[in-house]
Amino acid sequence: MIEEEESNWFARWEEELPSPEELMPLSQSLITPDLALAFDITSPNPNPPAGLHHHHCITANQHPPQTLPPPSDFESAEYSGPAGTGSVGDETARTLKRPRLVWTPQLHKRFVDAVAHLGIKNAVPKTIMQLMSVDGLTRENVASHLQKYRLYLKRMQGLSSSASTSPCSMSAADAATEQLFASNPIPHPFLARGAAAGPGKEPFMQFMSPPLLQHHQQMAAAAAAVAQQQFYHQRQMGHFGLPVTAGGGYDAEFHARGAPHIGVNRMGASGLGIGYASPSAAPPKSYGEDVHSGSGGERRVLTLFPTSSED
DNA sequence: CCCGTAATAT
């Protein structure tokens, strides 16, 4: 009886087969706009199927509409199987999915700094993204993170000194969020209002000093200690043993290049690491690719990180 | 268009 079923789906499969022409444009639409831009392949003509010469050097964004001059060096490569499939360049279009972005404390710090310097008002995803100048960061990444971050801030304000300052009063869901957000030097002085940004005014300059949030930092500090540990390993390490620290621990090595701390908008995020696995030679391994293998599933994550490792 | 939010998906 299996045969019948088999021939059945096969028949349907055959019928549904789209023509090659139809597939071409489809593969394009699968490319993230950002990436498409980065690769300069916005044109409806990707590349000839015959030509297997994939990208090599990518030019940065030609001209950002903003005042930001960040033709940051672009250093990204698609992850690829080590096996010499060869047609990786083409595959890029088809299988292009960015690995999940990992918000490391450093990256988050940059995020927070950016928001702090911009002021609540100007701290919108696009602006933040630009100020951060982290290569490979997309607006969506920031937006998503910003959303969570705002919720976190709100929670903090509403909490004040309600019941007890003990960490036990937090719900599990909250705790998780706290960890990331608390695990960095929170320059929380902005919370209440936005800043005045008139025409001709530079976006950054203001710092407010709302009276609240003070003990929270204590609690946060406590949590932070724990956070640092739990951060990368998550409760994934079911049994207590030495946290493996991974063969290629990331936090161990950072390539802080000549990029100053943010606050100066003229920084070119040159040397920022974003990356997917670079199959062939990536001189500075400034990015981190982490592979979690589960039962038959592998999950790649992007660990791009900021310049300046000041803390 | 872009942003903010909530719901939903991976």
Added chain:
DNA sequence: CATATTACGG
């Protein structure tokens, strides 16, 4: 679970 993605109003 932490992010991503989507949907929808503003």
